[in-house]
Amino acid sequence: xxxxxxxxxxxxxxxxxxxxxxxxxxxxxxxxxxxxxxxxxxxxxxxxxxxxxxxxxxxxxxxxxxxxxxxxxxxxxxxxxxxxxxxxxxxxxxxxxxxxxxxxxxxxxxxxxxxxxxxxxxxxxxxxxxxxxxxxxxxxxxxxxxxxxxxxxxxxxxxxxxxxxxxxxxxxxxxxxxxxxxxxxxxxxxxxxxxxxxxxxxxxxxxxxxxxxxxxxxxxxxxxxxxxxxxxxxxxxxxxxxxxxxxxxxxxxxxxxxxxxxxxxxxxxxxxxxxxxxxxxxxxxxxxxxxxxxxxxxxxxxxxxxxxxxxxxxxxxxxxxxxxxxxxxxxxxxxxxxxxxxxxxxxxxxxxxxxx
Numbered sequence: 001x002x003x004x005x006x007x008x009x010x011x012x013x014x015x016x017x018x019x020x021x022x023x024x025x026x027x028x029x030x031x032x033x034x035x036x037x038x039x040x041x042x043x044x045x046x047x048x049x050x051x052x053x054x055x056x057x058x059x060x061x062x063x064x065x066x067x068x069x070x071x072x073x074x075x076x077x078x079x080x081x082x083x084x085x086x087x088x089x090x091x092x093x094x095x096x097x098x099x100x101x102x103x104x105x106x107x108x109x110x111x112x113x114x115x116x117x118x119x120x121x122x123x124x125x126x127x128x129x130x131x132x133x134x135x136x137x138x139x140x141x142x143x144x145x146x147x148x149x150x151x152x153x154x155x156x157x158x159x160x161x162x163x164x165x166x167x168x169x170x171x172x173x174x175x176x177x178x179x180x181x182x183x184x185x186x187x188x189x190x191x192x193x194x195x196x197x198x199x200x201x202x203x204x205x206x207x208x209x210x211x212x213x214x215x216x217x218x219x220x221x222x223x224x225x226x227x228x229x230x231x232x233x234x235x236x237x238x239x240x241x242x243x244x245x246x247x248x249x250x251x252x253x254x255x256x257x258x259x260x261x262x263x264x265x266x267x268x269x270x271x272x273x274x275x276x277x278x279x280x281x282x283x284x285x286x287x288x289x290x291x292x293x294x295x296x297x298x299x300x301x302x303x304x305x306x307x308x309x310x311x312x313x314x315x316x317x318x319x320x321x322x323x324x325x326x327x328x329x330x331x332x333x334x335x336x337x338x339x340x341x342x343x344x345x346x347x348x349x350x351x352x353x354x355x356x
Contacts, residue, residue: 036224040066044073045082045190047214051197054208054224065204072196073213080108081189083131093175094182101174109173111185111192111300112166118188118304119163122320126308127163127279131184137284139275148268154282161279191257191303194218198253198299211299217256218299219249228355236260236290236331236340244331245342247295248354255299259306260291260331276310287313288333290340295327295351314343321345 040051051069056062082088089104096102104112118126134140136149136157149157160181167176177183185192190213197211198218208221210229219229228249235244247256261274274284292309296302305326309317314330321328327348334341344352 049213052210122308125311129181187307188304191299194299220253255302257302257306258293293329
């Protein structure tokens with residue numbers, strides 16, 4: 001006869017087995033997009049994610065694939081790039097003394113290098129040190145009611161902002177701040193997270209997937225029936241999401257990211273204040289660009305450029321997109337019946353036509 005302890009262990013093991021089965025059932029289920037497509041959902045980086053795959057590779061089970069995704073997203077969010085977790089690499093770097101090189105992971109160094117390159121490319125429109133101003137305008141994690149910052153406050157805070165105060169080395173991976181600035185990677189980390197999962201899938205020789213983290217996408221290949229993954233451009237209006245335009249992808253691996261000012265804003269004294277803060281002025285943007293979408297080789301680059309374009313406005317962004325051969329789509333506020341005009345670069349045109 002089994003002892004009480006043996007019975008307890010057996011029941012505990014059985015409970016763990018049931019939980020494991022439940023997790024797989026929740027995570028791995030047939031998706032409505034078509035046959036042989038499985039969907040995985042979860043939460044990361046303060047938002048949700050969704051992964052669609054066309055079956056599982058022979059080398060890994062569905063349970064192992066789900067665990068691999070979860071482990072990698074946990075690493076990117078909690079261990080490396082979170083500003084909420086005091087023990088993350090980024091939080092510890094933010095608290096480190098200015099002027100000293102700080103050892104980091106290759107992943108964090110890679111993201112910081114890309115962030116600084118996008119900052120240079122966009123003339124500072126993308127700046128990972130602008131977070132304190134975002135918080136001061138009431139768009140940070142606390143989302144507390146605020147009083148409007150006066151010009152003196154803005155100028156003081158601008159003196160503590162500037163990507164130029166950051167240095168990065170890849171070998172060995174290290175970061176340095178020349179003065180005390182605070183880094184927030186929310187404008188690029190979700191895209192990198194999608195790329196990080198794509199890299200995992202590629203290592204398993206998976207040739208078809210759709211990865212979405214907080215609206216940023218990494219797409220590769222086609223569905224089993226030969227049809228393309230077809231993401232949608234959201235119409236920049238409040239309320240239930242509406243499709244404004246369909247993007248027709250091809251076989252290639254690409255990143256897609258969007259940004260807009262139509263969901264996160266407040267109004268005061270008849271003035272609308274966007275969550276997009278211009279690092280040059282320290283104030284919310286005032287131009288008529290409502291949303292933009294970028295297609296690039298990877299989601300990290302698309303994510304950062306979409307953020308920068310919302311600061312730059314449609315005209316400057318379009319000029320830069322044409323100059324560097326980038327696929328970009330802009331939705332501009334208008335007085336016409338629909339309320340919006342659409343513009344896109346030459347490189348984006350191919351994604352607006354379905355293959356014959």
